[in-house]
Amino acid sequence: MPLDAPAMLAVLAGHLPGLTAEDPAKPWVIPAGQITAAALALRDDPRLAMTSLMNLTAVDRPDAGHIEVVYHIGSMAHHHRAALRVLTPRGQARVPSVTAVWPAADWFEREVFDLFGVVFEGHPDLRRILCPADWEGHPLLKDYVKTKPDVPIKKVADA
Numbered sequence: 001m002p003l004d005a006p007a008m009l010a011v012l013a014g015h016l017p018g019l020t021a022e023d024p025a026k027p028w029v030i031p032a033g034q035i036t037a038a039a040l041a042l043r044d045d046p047r048l049a050m051t052s053l054m055n056l057t058a059v060d061r062p063d064a065g066h067i068e069v070v071y072h073i074g075s076m077a078h079h080h081r082a083a084l085r086v087l088t089p090r091g092q093a094r095v096p097s098v099t100a101v102w103p104a105a106d107w108f109e110r111e112v113f114d115l116f117g118v119v120f121e122g123h124p125d126l127r128r129i130l131c132p133a134d135w136e137g138h139p140l141l142k143d144y145v146k147t148k149p150d151v152p153i154k155k156v157a158d159a
Helices: 003-016 034-044 104-118
Strands: 052-061 068-074 080-089 093-097 120-121
Touching: 003 034, 003 080, 034 080, 034 093, 052 104, 080 093, 104 120
Parallel strands: 093 120
Antiparallel strands: 052 068, 068 080
């Protein structure tokens, strides 16, 4: 039977003392230094069994001075879902990698690195995935300034 958000948060708080949330139904903020422990608890506690990382993305919040790394996770066994947020400072964004916990994080973390500049410490192959290797900057940062012209798209002749 699926747990509701407050019950899931209570189970996780048993593994991470001091963890609280203003509204358990909204994404829970996890300190960057605890994301690995949180991920392991979410995956390995049989009451949670969050074995599926469905999405990992980021949101640039320049007015707040940070980037939010957002994790959407789920349990196939219990049919419940949760969202986590890790806040990391702009300009020095660093978060531990969760690829050892959820292998699906591999390409998601590479995409966030490429587009937002978040460094995932311990990632097995952190390099650009969408932009060319020599690309300067991170295109989804709100203060990104394009320094290269657009690449023209070649049209395929009608067959």
